[in-house]
Amino acid sequence: MKHTHDRLSILRVFLVLSLAAAACRAVIPDGGTLTPTPIMDVFTTPSPEAAPSSTAAQDDQPAAGAPTQTAAPTPQTGQPTRESGLPDPQLVNQYDIQAAIDFEALTFEGRQSVTYINTEDTALDALYFRLLPNGGSSYGDGSLEIEQAAVNGQAVSVERSEDGLIAAVPLSAPLQPGEQTQVELAFRGEVPREFGGGYGIYNFSDEVMTLAGWYPILAVFDADGWNLDPVSSIGDSVYSDIAYYQVSVQIPRDLLLVATGTVTETQENGDEITYTLESGPVRDFFMALSPIFERQSAEVDGITVNSYYLPGSERGGRKALEVAIDSLRIFNQQFGPYPYTELDIVQSPMRYAAGVEFPAIILIGDFLYDNPERDFFSIATSHEVAHQWWYNVVGNDVFDEPWLDEALTSYSSSLYYEFNFNPQSYQSLIDSWQFEYLEAARQGADDVVTQTLQHFEEKPNPGVYSVVVYTKGALFFHALREEIGDEAFFTGLQTYYDQYRFRTATTEDLLAVFEDAAGQELDPLFQEWLYSAQVPASLDERR
Numbered sequence: 001m002k003h004t005h006d007r008l009s010i011l012r013v014f015l016v017l018s019l020a021a022a023a024c025r026a027v028i029p030d031g032g033t034l035t036p037t038p039i040m041d042v043f044t045t046p047s048p049e050a051a052p053s054s055t056a057a058q059d060d061q062p063a064a065g066a067p068t069q070t071a072a073p074t075p076q077t078g079q080p081t082r083e084s085g086l087p088d089p090q091l092v093n094q095y096d097i098q099a100a101i102d103f104e105a106l107t108f109e110g111r112q113s114v115t116y117i118n119t120e121d122t123a124l125d126a127l128y129f130r131l132l133p134n135g136g137s138s139y140g141d142g143s144l145e146i147e148q149a150a151v152n153g154q155a156v157s158v159e160r161s162e163d164g165l166i167a168a169v170p171l172s173a174p175l176q177p178g179e180q181t182q183v184e185l186a187f188r189g190e191v192p193r194e195f196g197g198g199y200g201i202y203n204f205s206d207e208v209m210t211l212a213g214w215y216p217i218l219a220v221f222d223a224d225g226w227n228l229d230p231v232s233s234i235g236d237s238v239y240s241d242i243a244y245y246q247v248s249v250q251i252p253r254d255l256l257l258v259a260t261g262t263v264t265e266t267q268e269n270g271d272e273i274t275y276t277l278e279s280g281p282v283r284d285f286f287m288a289l290s291p292i293f294e295r296q297s298a299e300v301d302g303i304t305v306n307s308y309y310l311p312g313s314e315r316g317g318r319k320a321l322e323v324a325i326d327s328l329r330i331f332n333q334q335f336g337p338y339p340y341t342e343l344d345i346v347q348s349p350m351r352y353a354a355g356v357e358f359p360a361i362i363l364i365g366d367f368l369y370d371n372p373e374r375d376f377f378s379i380a381t382s383h384e385v386a387h388q389w390w391y392n393v394v395g396n397d398v399f400d401e402p403w404l405d406e407a408l409t410s411y412s413s414s415l416y417y418e419f420n421f422n423p424q425s426y427q428s429l430i431d432s433w434q435f436e437y438l439e440a441a442r443q444g445a446d447d448v449v450t451q452t453l454q455h456f457e458e459k460p461n462p463g464v465y466s467v468v469v470y471t472k473g474a475l476f477f478h479a480l481r482e483e484i485g486d487e488a489f490f491t492g493l494q495t496y497y498d499q500y501r502f503r504t505a506t507t508e509d510l511l512a513v514f515e516d517a518a519g520q521e522l523d524p525l526f527q528e529w530l531y532s533a534q535v536p537a538s539l540d541e542r543r
């Protein structure tokens with residue numbers, strides 16, 4: 001995308017307004033050194049008074065060799081899943097992918113077979129796939145092309161959008177509600193070197209290859225029809241339904257593979273090795289590869305957490321492991337159980353973003369590992385861990401309602417501070433957010449929290465997205481908790497997680513859950529925090 005570079009350089013200037021680290025959100029590389037306004041002080045404001053709880057990392061675990069075994073209670077048997085709370089595999093799309101990666105040429109080839117089940121109440125005459133690397137922006141200037149396609153064994157021609165982002169696969173007869181069909185696609189991709197203008201999520205830098213969006217992913221059909229939004233220059237671009245994945249990937253044997261999914265089979269063939277992985281119900285399948293990853297691992301609540309880091313970043317690797325372990329423990333208690341058996345944290349070369357979430361695996365920008373004792377490192381890591389609950393397990397339309405996962409994920413970092421340290425640490429973070437938001441509002445950057453990503457992209461000042469969605473949005477959850485009390489608030493969070501796990505929630509769904517939990521109408525609160533571009537009255541008094 002032509003405008004990408006301009007926009008990103010604008011982001012570097014304006015995103016100093018933002019506090020909570022973000023994923024999906026663009027954040028300037030090092031808040032501590034690019035500080036044109038005092039607002040940036042909030043990056044280091046929350047100072048936990050207690051020492052971080054120490055989680056013993058297991059240094060004795062070897063870093064080499066074995067691929068990670070991320071993920072889930074895999075319902076391989078097709079047994080009924082009601083007891084486990086997992087979606088019935090018969091009702092969920094299934095991807096079977098075989099791929100081979102050329103780590104020298106930075107290319108890959110693959111074939112995928114997707115079993116698609118029409119769970120809508122209308123017949124579909126085509127299926128739409130998104131080829132995210134062609135969308136530019138955060139993915140950079142690489143590519144992903146479909147070379148052949150077949151539906152139920154019959155070759156078909158794929159209709160490709162001009163920018164290459166969308167591939168329409170025609171069906172020979174309309175697919176009726178409840179029916180399923182099988183789409184086979186052969187594809188080929190090229191990975192950018194040194195970011196190619198992107199964030200580093202689909203990239204090769206410093207011997208690390210990251211593969212976000214490396215296969216054609218089904219677009220979502222919802223009440224709006226097919227969602228074919230362009231890749232965003234400021235937010236997330238993966239809006240997808242839950243699916244099960246089986247992925248076989250051939251790579252040079254000296255590489256360590258870190259991925260969504262559990263390795264179920266390993267086959268060596270000369271200098272190459274093929275891993276077969278299976279996932280539980282997830283929204284996406286991400287992989288990172290490198291010959292130089294080192295690892296520390298620990299366990300919490302039966303979940304293995306692996307922290308992968310680059311040589312020389314052992315301190316950061318250990319800190320990332322500690323924060324992730326504590327975050328998992330706290331979020332398991334406060335939201336409901338993390339549904340997979342493993343979580344990986346990967347230090348990765350990144351620009352414009354502090355971290356990015358993927359199912360059962362998160363990336364944290366390598367630059368943050370220079371000073372892992374900064375609060376921003378903990379905020380970023382706990383933020384990405386919280387996305388496992390908000391975005392991955394409970395999905396949302398990240399284009400139409402980006403606040404739904406980002407505001408709640410941002411607020412979740414304050415719960416990490418509260419329950420890992422003390423209520424003063426929580427309050428300190430809330431205070432810094434209030435300061436940041438009020439300062440931004442004073443400068444004219446206020447807006448409506450529930451706006452679409454497109455609305456924020458069209459703003460001349462893209463920093464508004466960050467302060468409104470992440471900061472004001474997080475403050476909404478603080479205000480909601482003050483209004484309805486701890487018991488109703490946490491009951492609401494747990495109900496929301498339980499009721500919408502592996503589904504897609506909307507703003508109305510979330511608000512209805514909290515009104516139920518509180519046993520009262522909350523319209524005035526929602527109105528002033530979520531649907532108004534003014535500073536809420538209760539905060540205004542502090543100005």
Ligand SMILES: [Zn+2]
Nearest residue numbers: 022023024409
């Ligand atoms: Zn985020």
